[in-house]
Amino acid sequence: MASRIQATVRQLSKSYKKKTKFDIGIATELPAAYKKFWHEWKVLKPAAVHFVPQEGKWKRDEITGETLPIQNIPIPLKYPAEFHEGIWGGEAVIKGFQKRDNRRRRVPHYWVPVLKRTVVRSEVLNTNLSVTVTDRTIRLINDHYGFDHYLLKTPACDLKSMLALKLKKQILTELMNGCHRHAHDPQKQKEIYEEYKTYLSSYTPEEIEWYGLSWYEALHKVAAQKEAANKPVPLKNIYRKNLVEKLKAAGIEEHKTATDELSTTTSWLSKMNPFGKKDEA
Amino acid sequence: MLSSTNLYKSFNIVQNVLLQQTRNTFVLKRRYPPPLHKKNGKLPKMKARHFIYDLVQDTNVVKQPHISVILKTFVQGVGKEGDVLTLSHNVAYKDYIVPGLAVYHRPENAEKYQQKDQNTLEEAEFSSPYAQRTMGCLSRLVLQITMNKLEPWILEKWHVRVSFRKAGFVVPEEAIEMPSIVIKGPDLSLQEKEFYVTVTINKTEKVNVRCRIHHWATGLDRLEWSEFHWKKPLEALIPEQAEVLEKMPLPT
Numbered sequence: 142m143a144s145r146i147q148a149t150v151r152q153l154s155k156s157y158k159k160k161t162k163f164d165i166g167i168a169t170e171l172p173a174a175y176k177k178f179w180h181e182w183k184v185l186k187p188a189a190v191h192f193v194p195q196e197g198k199w200k201r202d203e204i205t206g207e208t209l210p211i212q213n214i215p216i217p218l219k220y221p222a223e224f225h226e227g228i229w230g231g232e233a234v235i236k237g238f239q240k241r242d243n244r245r246r247r248v249p250h251y252w253v254p255v256l257k258r259t260v261v262r263s264e265v266l267n268t269n270l271s272v273t274v275t276d277r278t279i280r281l282i283n284d285h286y287g288f289d290h291y292l293l294k295t296p297a298c299d300l301k302s303m304l305a306l307k308l309k310k311q312i313l314t315e316l317m318n319g320c321h322r323h324a325h326d327p328q329k330q331k332e333i334y335e336e337y338k339t340y341l342s343s344y345t346p347e348e349i350e351w352y353g354l355s356w357y358e359a360l361h362k363v364a365a366q367k368e369a370a371n372k373p374v375p376l377k378n379i380y381r382k383n384l385v386e387k388l389k390a391a392g393i394e395e396h397k398t399a400t401d402e403l404s405t406t407t408s409w410l411s412k413m414n415p416f417g418k419k420d421e422a
Numbered sequence: 423m424l425s426s427t428n429l430y431k432s433f434n435i436v437q438n439v440l441l442q443q444t445r446n447t448f449v450l451k452r453r454y455p456p457p458l459h460k461k462n463g464k465l466p467k468m469k470a471r472h473f474i475y476d477l478v479q480d481t482n483v484v485k486q487p488h489i490s491v492i493l494k495t496f497v498q499g500v501g502k503e504g505d506v507l508t509l510s511h512n513v514a515y516k517d518y519i520v521p522g523l524a525v526y527h528r529p530e531n532a533e534k535y536q537q538k539d540q541n542t543l544e545e546a547e548f549s550s551p552y553a554q555r556t557m558g559c560l561s562r563l564v565l566q567i568t569m570n571k572l573e574p575w576i577l578e579k580w581h582v583r584v585s586f587r588k589a590g591f592v593v594p595e596e597a598i599e600m601p602s603i604v605i606k607g608p609d610l611s612l613q614e615k616e617f618y619v620t621v622t623i624n625k626t627e628k629v630n631v632r633c634r635i636h637h638w639a640t641g642l643d644r645l646e647w648s649e650f651h652w653k654k655p656l657e658a659l660i661p662e663q664a665e666v667l668e669k670m671p672l673p674t
Contacts, residue, residue, distance in 0.1 A: 191450055193478060214456055214465065216475070232447055237473040240453060247474050252448045260520050269520070276481075277447050279515050283489055286526040 167360055170367070175351040175359050182297035182306070190231040190277070191252075192216050225303035227273030228261075229254060230281050233301075261288045264333055265312045267322040272304070293340040303355065310353035316341055317349055450475040489514050491524040492535045496547060499555045504535045549624035560621055560629045564652045564673060565589055569607050571639035577605040582619055582633070597622045601660055608637055613645070615659035618667060632670055 162168060163176060194213045201208055218233035232254040238247040254275045262269050264287060285291035292300065292309045300306055315322065316337055323330035344352070354362065453474045459466045491514050493505045501507065506527060509518070518524035525531045548554050567585045569575055579595045586593040599620035605612070618630040634656065637645055648654075652673060658664035 191448055193449060193451070210458060210461075212458055216450060216452070235448065235450065235475070237450075237475045238470065240474050247470070250475075252450065252475075254447065259516070262520055262522075275447070276512070280486070280511050283511050283515060283519075283526070286528055 162356075167363055167367075170363050171359055172347065172351060174345070174348040175354065177348060178297065178352050178354070179356075182301075185296060185298040186215070187298045187301065188231060189213075189215065191218070191233075191235060220301070223273075224301070227256065228278050228300070228302055228305045229256070229273075229275050230278030231299050231301070232275050232277055263288055263308070263312065265289050265315050265320060265322075265337060266308075270308075289337060293337065297353075303353075306353035310349065312337075313341070313344060313349045313352060317346060447481045448477060449479040449481070451478045452476075486511055490527040491518050492527050492531055493518075493524050494535065495523060497523055497551075499552055501551050506532075549626045553623050553627050556623055557627055557629050560591070560623075560631050561670065562673065563589060563591075563631055565619075565631050565633045566652075567633055567635050568638045569635055571608050571610075571637035571643055571645070573608070575607050577607070577635070585633075593621055597625075601663065603660055605635070605659070607635070610637060612659065613637060614656055616656040616667060617659040617663055618670070630666060630670065632667065632672075 163171060192213075192215065195211045197211055199208055200211055216235060216237075219236050220233055224233060234254070235252040237250060237252070239250045240247045254277075256273050256275060258271060258273050259279065260269050261272050261274070261282065281295075282288050282291045285294055289312055292305060292312060297306055297309075300309065316334065320330045320334050323333060351359065351362075452472060453476050454471045456468055456472045457466045488508045488510055490506050490508045493501050493503055493507065496502045507514070507518070507524065514524070519526070525535070565582070565585055566589075567577070567581055568588075569577070569581065575581075577600070579598050579600060582598050582600070583593055583595050586598075599622070601617050601619065605617075612635045616632060616634045618632050621629050621631055623629065634652075639645070655672060658667050
């Protein structure tokens, strides 16, 4: 008996899959394009900024000579609300402890990046933006030879902040539409399109549409699409249509004039007296 | 034992660093590494001691490599179009890239701006990148020429040269063009008059410099100090120069 239960449990555990965010409610209807973005944003591991990862797979213990695997457990980061209003270049707040003396109790400490406000120039959008950044962001922008290149080349897991992702989406949309903001200068428009068009190859138009949406924005979008698709048709229109069809089936010649009259009278009435009495209509 | 003392020492250094405000990316290290876990398995149960961090690196102390940019236009006191500048990250970004004065030094940009440079080399507006700045400095100057109140003198080029040197400009005598009339002294009416001399920079650019004569003496003969005398508008000594002097701005 016990062995049979064990066997069924084993079998079930193989086929059982834990429900994820995407398996509940309206989220089941999210398109693959959004799932791809979500994976890029939340599942992929961001680059190590606040710690130095150990290289290689194995290491040898110096004293015992034991071979041990190398497991880099990233330092957990905190993302305050302000994080999403700036572009911090992978930096974030670290909450932890300091042990300032071996004989003393550890003390809590927050390591907060130094933020400053600066101007970033987006070539594709043809605007200057005032943004909160860190020194690291400026260095990254310089290393990528420009703000647009930095945003377009960096995956969502490293950008992380909502502002950066929204800007990236806007830049991609603008590129897809052929840089309309430079329409006054066709030569520059062409130059900029040529420079940045390589980035378009990694996205389909649908993916760009679903890029940079937060979880709730994506759900709202799905709901709105669903609602627009299943827009209810007033029953009176359906009944009228049916009636006209029935009349037509009964005898076209006889009721042709009648149907015309009907349509004219109803339209005139609906215009002049929408809340008229029933016997009038 | 040795390693622990070393650690303690380094820790003290870290502590000293932490007392100041640090403008950097914090690179931290766990003091007590967490235990190993199964491959692709659950993370180990973390205890409070696994969140004790030590500062490994202070990116503020590490010297950042400079980057190079190419100028798009002539920039006063810096260089002309196509010049390659090597600057620190922040300066390059803030002062050159964002205002649109320069572009990043990439192969495409180098090609684009270097070619233009060769064509416009002869059409450079100023004799040197610093000429415009010098012109600005000289045009704003009110040159006080100190002459003797008691001994007779005739104003000569070397008087002006010495006055320039006292004001911080080394001007050779051949670059100075004196006014058409001969100025003789001591004459206290000159105290309330002004004129200009013309200085030629690099034998090309010409600037007018406003000059005023001050009669110098010691003891009881010394003239009374007037406050902000360099801001006061004065009458032109030579009537032909009056128009030009009026147009030259006085320091405010």
